[in-house]
C-alpha cells in the first residue's frame with residue numbers, strides 16, 4: 357500500500373483494483389505502481405472483475421506465445437517466403453498474432469496500440485509491437501516475463517512492412533475488392549489499413565462476416581492512425597464481450613491505457629519533477645491543450661482569444677478586474693490556481709502569464725501559468741521530443757479540469773487517461789474564433805475520427821451514429837466520428 361502523504365492519509369491502491377499484475381520489479385519501471393499516486397483522487401472508474409481476469413489470462417497467453425517461445429518459432433515459419441499456401445484448414449501452432457506498426461504522431465500511436473491490444477484481447481491473439489521507432493524509450497514492457505517487442509529477426513523485414521500499402525495484394529480491402537479472400541482461401545498474413553482515408557472495403561474489417569475470415573489468418577499486420585475501439589462494438593460477438601469487460605462504457609481507453617502504458621523511468625522523472633516543481637502545491641490545476649491544424653505553422657491570436665473566451669465563459673479562469681489599481685491583496689492565503697499549457701508554441705502561455713500579471717483577477721485568485729515545452733514543430737521519432745510529448749500528456753492527465761483541442765489525439769490521450777471530461781475547443785476556421793468557443797464533452801473516451809460510414813449487411817447505409825444508443829457522433833466532429841458514451 358502506498359500513502360499519498362501530501363494530500364491525504366488514504367491508502368492508495370497501487371495495483372489499481374487488480375488492473376495491474378504484481379509480477380514486476382518496481383524499480384525498473386517506477387511509473388507502473390506509482391502513476392496512480394499523482395491523481396487528485398482515486399479514479400472513479402474501477403476495472404471489472406471480468407477485465408481483471410481476462411488480463412491475467414492474456415498475460416499467460418503472451419508468455420506462451422511471445423518472442424523466443426516454441427509457439428512463436430512455429431508460427432513464424434509460415435512467413436519466411438511469401439507463399440501462396442491456403443491457411444483455411446491449417447494451424448501454425450496454437451498462437452495467432454497482431455503486429456502493430458508505429459506511424460503518425462505519438463497520440464495516434466497510443467490510441468491505435470490500445471485499440472490493437474483490445475482487438476487482440478477479444479480475438480485471442482497476441483499483440484507485438486514494431487520497435488523500429490522509439491517505443492522502448494517511451495514505455496516499459498507491460499506483460500510480465502516476456503516481451504511485446506517484435507523481434508528484429510521477424511521474417512517480414514522492416515523494409516517489407518514499411519512498403520505495405522493499399523496496393524499490396526495482401527491488404528484486406530484490396531483482397532475484398534479483388535474477391536481474393538474467402539473461406540477456402542486464407543493467406544498466412546494480412547495487412548490491415550485503418551487510417552483516416554481508408555476505403556469502405558478496408559473498413560469491412562469491422563463487420564462480423566469479415567471477422568470470421570480474418571479470424572483464421574495467423575498474422576495480422578496493422579497500420580492505423582485512428583482510435584478504432586468504438587467501431588468494434590458494432591460486431592454482436594464483440595459487443596457481448598465488451599459489455600462484460602467494460603460495464604462503464606466510456607472508460608475503455610482509461611482502463612486500457614493505465615494497464616498498457618507505463619512511461620520509462622526517464623519520462624517518469626520528467627513528469628514527477630515538473631509536477632512537484634510547478635503543480636503539486638496549487639489548490640487547483642487547469643490543463644489547456646492547444647493544438648491547431650493549419651498549413652501555417654505559427655501562433656494564432658484568434659486561437660489565443662478562443663482559449664481565453666472558453667476558459668472564462670466556463671468559469672475555468674477568472675475575468676480580469678476592471679480596476680487597474682484594485683486593492684493590493686496582502687493576504688498570504690490566496691487561492692492558487694496552476695494552469696498547465698501544452699502547445700508547440702510558447703506564445704500561448706507567455707500571453708496568458710502576462711494577462712494575469714498585468715492585471716488582478718476579479719476573484720483574487722493567484723494564477724500561475726506554466727508550459728513545459730514549445731517545440732515549434734512536430735518532430736516525431738526524435739527521442740527527446742517524443743519523451744517531452746509523452747510527459748506532457750501525463751502531466752495534463754493530472755489536472756483537475758482540462759480544455760483540449762478538437763480532433764487532437766494528443767488531447768484525447770490526456771483527458772481519457774485522467775478520467776476527465778474535457779471542454780473541447782471547436783475547430784477554428786477562417787482565422788476567426790468560433791462562437792461558442794467550446795463545449796463540455798459528456799464522455800471521456802476518445803473519438804474514432806473516421807469510422808465506417810456504413811453498417812454491415814442489412815444495416816448498410818444506416819447512420820452509424822444512430823445504431824447503438826451508447827455509440828454516438830463526436831462533439832468535435834459535426835455529425836461524424838464515433839465515440840462511446
Ligand code: GDP
Pocket residue numbers: 460461462463464465646647698699700729731733734735736741742744745746748763764765766767
Ligand atoms: P495530434 O496530431 O494532435 O492528433 O497528436 P499526435 O500526438 O498524434 O501528433 C502531434 C505531435 O506533435 C505530438 O506527438 C508531438 O510530437 C507534437 N506536439 C503537438 N502538440 C504538442 C504539445 O503540446 N507538446 C509537445 N511536447 N509536443 C506536441
